[in-house]
Amino acid sequence: MATNGTDKGEFSFASSGSTGRNGLPRIHTHKKSQDEICHDDSGPPVKAQTIDELHSLQKKKSAPTTPIKGTQGTFAAISDEERQKQQLQSISASLASLTRETGPKLVKGDPARQSETPRASHVTHHQYAPTLSISDSGLKFTHILYNLSPAELYEQAIKYEKGSFITSSGALATLSGAKTGRAPRDKRVVKDDTTADELWWGKGSPNIEMDEHTFLVNRERAVDYLCSLEKVFVNDQFLNWDPNHRIKVRIVSARAYHSLFMHNMCIRPTPEELEEFGTPDFTIYNAGQFPCNRYTHYMTSSTSIDLNLARREMVILGTQYAGEMKKGLFSVMHYLMPKRQILSLHSGCNMGKEGDVALFFGLSGTGKTTLSTDHNRYLIGDDEHCWSEKGVSNIEGGCYAKCIDLSREKEPDIWNAIKFGTVLENVVFDEHTRELDYSDKSVTENTRAAYPIEYIPNAKIPCVGPHPKNVILLACDAFGVLPPVSKLSLAQTMYHFISGYTALVAGTEDGIKEPQATFSACFGAAFIMLHPTKYAAMLSEKMRKHEATGWLVNTGWSGGRYGSGSRIKLAYTRKIIDAIHSGTLLKANYTKTEVFGLEIPTEIEGVPSEILDPVNTWSDKKAYKDTLLKLGGLFRKNFEVFTNYKIGTEGKLTDEIVAAGPIF
Numbered sequence: 001m002a003t004n005g006t007d008k009g010e011f012s013f014a015s016s017g018s019t020g021r022n023g024l025p026r027i028h029t030h031k032k033s034q035d036e037i038c039h040d041d042s043g044p045p046v047k048a049q050t051i052d053e054l055h056s057l058q059k060k061k062s063a064p065t066t067p068i069k070g071t072q073g074t075f076a077a078i079s080d081e082e083r084q085k086q087q088l089q090s091i092s093a094s095l096a097s098l099t100r101e102t103g104p105k106l107v108k109g110d111p112a113r114q115s116e117t118p119r120a121s122h123v124t125h126h127q128y129a130p131t132l133s134i135s136d137s138g139l140k141f142t143h144i145l146y147n148l149s150p151a152e153l154y155e156q157a158i159k160y161e162k163g164s165f166i167t168s169s170g171a172l173a174t175l176s177g178a179k180t181g182r183a184p185r186d187k188r189v190v191k192d193d194t195t196a197d198e199l200w201w202g203k204g205s206p207n208i209e210m211d212e213h214t215f216l217v218n219r220e221r222a223v224d225y226l227c228s229l230e231k232v233f234v235n236d237q238f239l240n241w242d243p244n245h246r247i248k249v250r251i252v253s254a255r256a257y258h259s260l261f262m263h264n265m266c267i268r269p270t271p272e273e274l275e276e277f278g279t280p281d282f283t284i285y286n287a288g289q290f291p292c293n294r295y296t297h298y299m300t301s302s303t304s305i306d307l308n309l310a311r312r313e314m315v316i317l318g319t320q321y322a323g324e325m326k327k328g329l330f331s332v333m334h335y336l337m338p339k340r341q342i343l344s345l346h347s348g349c350n351m352g353k354e355g356d357v358a359l360f361f362g363l364s365g366t367g368k369t370t371l372s373t374d375h376n377r378y379l380i381g382d383d384e385h386c387w388s389e390k391g392v393s394n395i396e397g398g399c400y401a402k403c404i405d406l407s408r409e410k411e412p413d414i415w416n417a418i419k420f421g422t423v424l425e426n427v428v429f430d431e432h433t434r435e436l437d438y439s440d441k442s443v444t445e446n447t448r449a450a451y452p453i454e455y456i457p458n459a460k461i462p463c464v465g466p467h468p469k470n471v472i473l474l475a476c477d478a479f480g481v482l483p484p485v486s487k488l489s490l491a492q493t494m495y496h497f498i499s500g501y502t503a504l505v506a507g508t509e510d511g512i513k514e515p516q517a518t519f520s521a522c523f524g525a526a527f528i529m530l531h532p533t534k535y536a537a538m539l540s541e542k543m544r545k546h547e548a549t550g551w552l553v554n555t556g557w558s559g560g561r562y563g564s565g566s567r568i569k570l571a572y573t574r575k576i577i578d579a580i581h582s583g584t585l586l587k588a589n590y591t592k593t594e595v596f597g598l599e600i601p602t603e604i605e606g607v608p609s610e611i612l613d614p615v616n617t618w619s620d621k622k623a624y625k626d627t628l629l630k631l632g633g634l635f636r637k638n639f640e641v642f643t644n645y646k647i648g649t650e651g652k653l654t655d656e657i658v659a660a661g662p663i664f
């Protein structure tokens with residue numbers, strides 16, 4: 001390309017001379033005749049004398065949270081100052097050492113700010129110093145970063161946390177450290193007189209016991225670590241969109257990443273609600289990377305996630321994986337809600353224009369988030385719900401989507417939700433352009449995006465809905481023998497709900513691997529606290545009462561097992577789900593499969609009929625039968641432990657449920 005071209009319309013530099021015939025017009029600097037001083041009078045003057053003043057103009061003070069209510073009332077509303085003090089008192093009480101019996105000295109705000117504007121500190125910083133203390137730790141102040149906004153949390157993360165970057169999407173990329181998934185073997189629950197009777201213990205149970213004393217040792221360790229920091233993050237938020245069963249949670253953490261994650265995942269209080277927050281119902285102490293002490297009784301690794309239901313507290317030591325907080329609170333809900341006759345569910349949930357609600361159960365990676373996020377339906381939530389006398393409610397205020405191989409065309413709503421405010425965990429990006437690469441598994445395959453639910457355009461806010469019409473059980477069957485969809489009887493629904501089957505492929509690196517069958521009771525054995533039959537009895541009672549239909553949908557393999565077949569196209573699964581929602585599938589013609597005795601439709605609009613019965617898709621019919629029998633055997637073996645339990649009051653259902661399993 002010519003830089004000095006003479007053709008008309010072509011960009012060129014003036015070569016020489018004062019006017020450059022084909023070049024840019026010459027810049028004239030008007031010399032103001034006699035004036036010695038150069039005045040910059042290009043705009044109105046700035047209203048500041050110093051740079052500090054200029055900066056103070058840039059940020060205006062946030063509007064007072066609530067207009068003072070009823071000034072005529074008998075009690076004047078407390079002053080802002082007083083409210084801030086009460087807040088810090090409450091947080092100091094949360095962070096109090098149980099041996100010193102006094103909370104730490106707290107000051108609100110970013111420690112880095114103080115030096116910037118020292119004179120303003122008495123205005124913007126609220127201090128709370130409880131009582132005189134004689135230890136060094138008692139002399140020190142801990143800064144509290146309380147319910148910061150996403151923008152503030154971005155700044156904290158980028159400034160102080162390695163591995164935090166703004167990506168070209170606007171989302172904040174973070175690293176969760178050594179742990180990129182949950183650590184179920186390090187999750188412990190305090191066994192006391194009450195929980196010994198109430199909870200599910202022993203074989204198959206996720207509740208690994210610990211005693212109260214050991215809990216307190218770990219709690220003290222976390223609290224001392226957090227108070228030793230210059231600053232900690234505190235989130236006061238809610239769980240459960242059902243206003244009658246809302247739970248107030250406080251999360252104390254060391255990282256902006258954790259604070260932003262929970263800001264997105266829990267329900268965000270309005271400023272008015274925050275003023276009236278008071279004492280939390282449940283508190284998490286997340287010490288993140290700070291490990292537990294291996295010399296402490298019960299500890300088997302440097303990680304421990306400890307739940308104490310009596311104290312309404314959870315302690316996290318030695319893992320920064322944020323999903324631990326989300327799912328830890330879910331466990332708490334699995335305890336609290338059934339006590340109130342409310343069923344807690346590891347399911348996604350959405351609603352059609354006619355108010356028809358569907359639940360999507362399934363283990364990790366089976367499609368709860370993908371399939372509940374549906375452009376034609378209202379999203380109630382993607383992962384954790386309650387089913388009460390009144391209907392369904394989401395427990396959370398956000399979604400937690402898998403990002404591996406995310407594509408704009410297949411999952412447009414999730415793709416578009418990855419923007420400013422969203423936390424991306426362990427996703428790889430280009431170091432220069434900051435473009436995300438969702439196909440890259442360098443850090444982990446479990447890459448995730450956490451975003452507020454309102455980032456999905458058709459989210460139903462408030463996230464509540466009427467009683468479900470369809471209950472869809474998702475299984476990603478890497479054996480490739482379960483049909484893409486089957487209609488279930490109530491007994492079959494219960495059988496598959498209690499079984500909680502999925503099959504994943506262990507490793508994909510060195511060639512073909514055996515699919516690994518996983519059975520996880522209630523599609524969430526890692527989070528339930530009571531015996532699975534308790535939840536199953538509630539589900540069956542509710543489904544019967546509200547006449548919900550159960551479905552089993554295989555989002556896994558077709559045409560052979562992993563290695564020879566392939567995963568069912570998401571487009572087909574979506575068509576199947578559409579037919580369930582619309583009611584057309586309920587009216588279809590059905591045939592029954594051998595072994596599992598599943599009712600399968602002969603036709604679904606938009607889905608090739610030959611794939612509906614998996615036997616058609618296998619070229620080796622003997623291999624199909626062998627694999628089918630193998631899976632049937634795995635189901636049967638898994639169910640053995642449940643055959644001795646009575647479900648419901650009469651126990652009649654138990655026999656029906658056992659009979660609804662595979663027969664061969």
Ligand SMILES: Nc1ncnc2c1ncn2[C@@H]1O[C@H](COP(=O)(O)OP(=O)(O)OP(=O)(O)O)[C@@H](O)[C@H]1O
Nearest residue numbers: 363364365366367368369370402555568569570573
């Ligand atoms: N036919 C299919 N149906 C559903 N999902 C599919 C299908 N084929 C591929 N997928 C992919 O499988 C994954 C399903 O993951 P999803 O996030 O929905 O899991 P989840 O059930 O919400 O798990 P978790 O409880 O861990 O959040 C997505 O990455 C999706 O793109």
Ligand SMILES: O=C([O-])CC(=O)C(=O)O
Nearest residue numbers: 181182323327363364383
């Ligand atoms: O909790 C997590 O890390 C992911 C999740 O949703 C699940 O496993 O069900």
Ligand SMILES: [Ca+2]
Nearest residue numbers: 368369383400
């Ligand atoms: Ca999910």
Ligand SMILES: [Mn+2]
Nearest residue numbers: 346363364383
């Ligand atoms: Mn989940």
